[in-house]
Amino acid sequence: MAALHEAESAGAGFLRRRWVEVLVIWLFWTFLAVLVATGKLLDPRWAGQEVSLVRRQVLHIFSEFYTWALLTPGIFWLSRRLAFDRPQWAGRLLLLLGIGLAVALLMEIWVDFLYLYVYQLPWRRGRFDLLEGIRHFWFINDLVTFFAVLAAGFARDYFLRYQQRQQEAAQLRAQAADLQARLTEARLQALRMQLNPHFLFNTLHAISALVERDPKGVRHMIARLSELLRYTLDESGAQEVPLAQELRFMEGYLDIQQIRFQGRLEVKQEIDPDVLEALVPNLILQPIVENAIKHGVSRLETTGRITLRAWREGDQLWLCVRDNGPGLSGNGQGQEGLGLRNTRARLEGLYGDAYRMELRQPPEGGMEVCISLPYHTAADLHVSAHADA
Numbered sequence: 164m165a166a167l168h169e170a171e172s173a174g175a176g177f178l179r180r181r182w183v184e185v186l187v188i189w190l191f192w193t194f195l196a197v198l199v200a201t202g203k204l205l206d207p208r209w210a211g212q213e214v215s216l217v218r219r220q221v222l223h224i225f226s227e228f229y230t231w232a233l234l235t236p237g238i239f240w241l242s243r244r245l246a247f248d249r250p251q252w253a254g255r256l257l258l259l260l261g262i263g264l265a266v267a268l269l270m271e272i273w274v275d276f277l278y279l280y281v282y283q284l285p286w287r288r289g290r291f292d293l294l295e296g297i298r299h300f301w302f303i304n305d306l307v308t309f310f311a312v313l314a315a316g317f318a319r320d321y322f323l324r325y326q327q328r329q330q331e332a333a334q335l336r337a338q339a340a341d342l343q344a345r346l347t348e349a350r351l352q353a354l355r356m357q358l359n360p361h362f363l364f365n366t367l368h369a370i371s372a373l374v375e376r377d378p379k380g381v382r383h384m385i386a387r388l389s390e391l392l393r394y395t396l397d398e399s400g401a402q403e404v405p406l407a408q409e410l411r412f413m414e415g416y417l418d419i420q421q422i423r424f425q426g427r428l429e430v431k432q433e434i435d436p437d438v439l440e441a442l443v444p445n446l447i448l449q450p451i452v453e454n455a456i457k458h459g460v461s462r463l464e465t466t467g468r469i470t471l472r473a474w475r476e477g478d479q480l481w482l483c484v485r486d487n488g489p490g491l492s493g494n495g496q497g498q499e500g501l502g503l504r505n506t507r508a509r510l511e512g513l514y515g516d517a518y519r520m521e522l523r524q525p526p527e528g529g530m531e532v533c534i535s536l537p538y539h540t541a542a543d544l545h546v547s548a549h550a551d552a
Contacts, residue, residue: 188235196228219282226281227274234266235312242316259313267305274305363392365453366416369423380422387419395446402513405541406473406480407439413448417469420456427466428456435474440540443482444509450502451484451532459488459530480538485531490524503532510534 200221241262245255278284370384394412410432421428452469460467472483503520510518519535 185236189232192228192232192235193225196225199228200224216284219284223274223277223282223284226277227270230270230273231308231312238266238309238312239316239319242313243320246317246320263306263309263313264302266309267302270305270308271302365457366391366419369419373423377422377425380425384419384422387415391415391419401445403442404445405439406434406441406443406482409443409445409448410434410439410471412446413452413471416449416452424460424467427463428460429466429468431468431470433470433472438473438475438480438538440542441473441475441480441538442540443480443536444513447506447509447534448482448484450506451534454502454532455484455486455488455530459486459490462488475538476535478538479535481533481535483531483533485525485529487527487529490528490530491522506534510536 203220203224204217241259245259366384366388370381370388373381373384391412394415417428417430421430448471452471455469456467460469468487470483470485472481472485474481507520510520514536517537519533521533523531523533525531
């Protein structure tokens with residue numbers, strides 16, 4: 164149905180352009196006829212002539228120019244069929260010259276016929292003789308007019324082809340942008356699908372470790388895990404969610420981890436209330452927190468601590484996850500597992516160069532992962548979409 168509607172729209176647009184072109188051609192030749200007729204009327208030699216004679220002379224002028232108006236679409240067609248940018252241009256030039264001579268002679272005969280037999284005007288060259296007219300090149304003005312119209316046709320054809328190339332290029336750019344957006348969306352979705360089983364496997368592993376030691380805690384963990392899985396399924400299509408929603412998911416995830424660590428994990432939040440409506444990538448904090456637990460908290464014999472921070476600086480939103488573990492080792496890359504690599508890839512896919520992701524080692528120890536991304540809310544997107552519409 165969409166293709167049929169598009170074809171109908173294209174057909175209607177083509178017909179509309181054709182009618183506009185016909186109107187422009189008619190107006191152009193009418194303007195020239197008025198111009199020539201006005202010049203004749205202002206000629207002192209026409210002064211004192213009978214009104215009927217003047218009227219017939221004006222009608223003859225309009226008839227000649229309207230004949231050219233009728234011929235113009237055909238000459239435009241010739242310019243398109245016999246364009247010089249195609250092979251054998253010399254032969255085409257000779258063919259056009261022959262056609263031009265034929266049209267000029269026929270126009271001369273037609274105009275003289277109108278002059279003598281339709282409007283019955285006094286013959287301006289004595290006795291009418293076609294051969295004499297050919298010998299004296301009386302048709303030269305018609306030949307010049309033919310090639311002037313032909314040149315206009317060449318210009319029109321070039322403009323239409325240029326316009327078509329521009330439209331095709333714009334369509335190709337739009338298609339390329341659409342394909343790139345689809346590719347990016349598929350890539351981001353694939354990255355999220357990698358995280359979900361990874362997160363599920365690690366959580367189930369934590370549950371299995373407590374089956375015998377804390378059955379009550381295991382039941383609570385399973386209940387929380389079912390809530391988290393339901394959330395991931397419900398929000399599987401959303402690339403961005405409000406920060407408040409992301410934090411609620413993290414509370415459930417950290418609740419499971421606190422049961423796992425049996426009181427050896429503390430969680431602290433330092434969240435600016437003004438940024439709770441900011442949009443962030445869905446499940447962006449989970450792999451960072453999991454990385455902090457795996458490489459930081461789990462290596463401690465004492466109580467571990469996870470601190471979540473969020474605030475705004477200008478047009479940027481900052482999100483940080485800090486642990487009090489042993490910190491970075493070597494060149495700082497040892498702690499970048501699948502979760503952090505996927506996080507970088509997702510941020511790059513969503514924001515391009517407008518994001519930052521840093522691994523820091525605070526003076527008091529531990530490690531902190533901070534990301535900076537453009538600050539925007541659902542309301543901002545709604546206003547932007549409304550403005551574009």
